[in-house]
Amino acid sequence: MRFLLILVILVAAGCVTEKPQPAVQPIPEQVPWNGVTQYDYKAGAPDQHTTQPTENTSEGGYTHPSYPSLDSYFPQVYNPHHFEVGGGGGYSTYTPPIPPTYTNFWTGSATVTVQ
């Protein structure tokens, strides 16, 4: 009976301490540019430009490749799949496609003998 009581208490404690998963995932330090081929922005000058991101970046860590002197063009990261790019007069937004996930389904090995 004592064992049963302890078991019930343990199960009840597990149910109580189980917390729901947060609805919003935390923002990663590095934003994956994988799968992102281009982005647009309208802020500042010129009015619109399209380019290809060259590196992973986080907030404040990106310099526009075509305008390296315009260091005010910082991506403002609000979630992993949404970017606001801009500076000066304002920001524009771009939502890149979510990169698909791939699963390894075949493995093998290669043994190379140099002779």
Add this chain to the structure above:
Amino acid sequence: MKYLILTILAITAIMLPTTGAMAATEFWTGTAAVTVSDPVAISNTGGDGTYDPGTHAWAVSIVGGGTKTLKMTATNSSTSAYTVIPSVSPASSTDGKITAVWSNATGKYIAAGATWEYTLTVTSTADAPLGTYGFTLGFSK
């Protein structure tokens, strides 16, 4: 405690089927074996050296400054298209003198029912040290 046991017994009794009215005699038995296979199969379709299809192990000898290849084909036997990505790790020996590179390394979109051949090219520099180098191969989709 006694009340709890009685309650459990009562619930169990209620949930029991009325076997007397539904009794049936089994007159046929059989078995069913269902094999779920991957929709994309990888097979060896050529190249140098020897390839063991059982262990997916490729062994090849190479001379300094030489190049050897392994050809693997992905067959999509499903009704859906897949992007199949080959991988090799490491991409080179620690001194960089033996390199292994897949064709279509960023992936190839293979339509339903289609096939695609990938080529792994292993290259040795002329001054590569003699020895054996291991690589891990993979395919993702």
